[in-house]
Amino acid sequence: MLDLEALTQAIGDLDEGQVVELLEGFVASKPSSAEANQVVGACQRGMSIVGDFFEKKEYYVGDLIFAGELLNKAIEILKPVIGGENTGKVGSIVVGTVQGDMHDIGKNIFASMVEAAGFVVYDLGIDVPPVAFVEKVKEVKAEILGMSGVLTLAIDSMKATVKALDEAGMRDQVKVIIGGNPVTEEACKQIGADTFTTNAAEGVKICQGWVK
Ligand code: B12
Known part of the structure; x- marks a missing residue:
């Protein structure tokens, strides 16, 4: 080691x-x-x-x-050695860095790991507006939405995205996980996400649990 x-x-x-x-x-x-x-x-x-x-x-x-x-x-x-254990239980996940935020390193790590674990990943990139997340989740019928952000302002964008899901009548159809340095339990509650993590490997395990 x-x-x-x-x-x-x-x-x-x-x-x-x-x-x-x-x-x-x-x-x-x-x-x-x-x-x-x-x-x-x-x-x-x-x-x-x-x-x-x-x-x-x-x-x-x-x-x-x-x-x-x-x-x-x-x-x-x-890359050849990271990744969650592939349990064969696949699901689909839409990921992206939220509006106003250009930081994508953590998001890319999570996307690579969850893909290695067998999920179909739709990566929308950076600075993703709420409506783009909502449309993609609807289009691909994703089970999970994963939002990333490291700027303080990311919290507001995450909240706006969950609100947009709600307004589209889709909040109950998709699990929402958020990640990135500023996410906390309190922020998670405020945003209305299902869970949060600052550890990509833990995020993969949570997603695997959701699609069991
Ligand atoms: C690298 C970096 C940049 C790079 C980004 C390159 C890139 N391609 O991403 C560049 C140079 C572009 C940049 C720009 C800026 N940055 Co910057 N940047 C950083 C820095 C040093 C590292 C961020 C990072 O990559 N961390 C490593 C990754 C691996 O950690 P992570 O994102 O948390 O991800 C992990 C987990 O959280 C999790 N995860 C992440 N996302 C997700 C999603 C899901 C769904 C799940 C399950 C898990 C998960 O998985 C990862 C692995 O475990 C941080 C400092 C810091 N302490 O974070 C500042 C920092 C984030 N930046 C900062 C600032 C101020 C800026 C700028 C405004 C600077 C400027 N004056 O222009 C701009 C903003 C541009 C914008 N609008 O986004 C501030 C933010 C302050 C704040 N509170 O808002 C920080 C905190 C620096 C500081 N201490 O001041 N930055």
Whole structure:
């Protein structure tokens, strides 16, 4: 198992060479998906360090952009080993980053993992307006809607989306899960989602439970 703290630190330091070396060694060791999920968690914590430096004005927007590219590269390396266990119980899920928010790294991680677990995934991308979520859920008769967002304003967009589902008379036909750094139990209640998580692997397990 690789040194998780060293990986978190290397991401926080934006040390691409070290990140790639650690991850390539890890993938070559043929890890279990549980170990791979721990590595995703270490990457996530590294991004929090980047966020803290940004808040303290030690990193700038250019560093955030680089961090985003670095994490996308990390996830590409990890893709062959991450993913929920494929239970063969498939369902369909619409995912997207909510209106006003361009952050898609966490959403992409969740989408890859839930797809690896056997779900049919309809990924609407970033900055998705409520009406687009509603139309897609209706079109593909999705069992689950997964919304992602990391900006504080994402909470309002998630709430507007659940309201739009309600107004379309569809709220009872679809389970709603939300993810991303700012989601909490309180936000979940306020939004009217069924559940929330800041851990993609946990999100996959919840979705599997829903389509049993
Ligand atoms: C990388 C980054 C960027 C990149 C994004 C690149 C990309 N392609 O996504 C870029 C440079 C574009 C960017 C831009 C901006 N950013 Co930015 N960014 C970040 C940073 C450093 C990391 C975010 C991230 O990828 N985290 C790692 C992922 C893996 O974590 P995650 O999203 O939580 O996902 C995990 C779980 O939550 C879960 N999950 C996520 N989604 C879902 C969905 C479902 C359904 C499920 C089940 C699970 C799930 O799975 C993932 C794995 O476990 C954060 C700092 C931080 N602490 O978050 C700031 C941060 C989010 N950004 C911030 C800001 C301010 C901005 C800008 C406004 C900066 C600017 N002045 O322009 C813009 C906003 C643009 C916009 N409108 O969206 C602030 C937000 C403040 C706030 N409270 O609103 C933060 C917190 C930095 C800070 N501390 O100030 N950013």
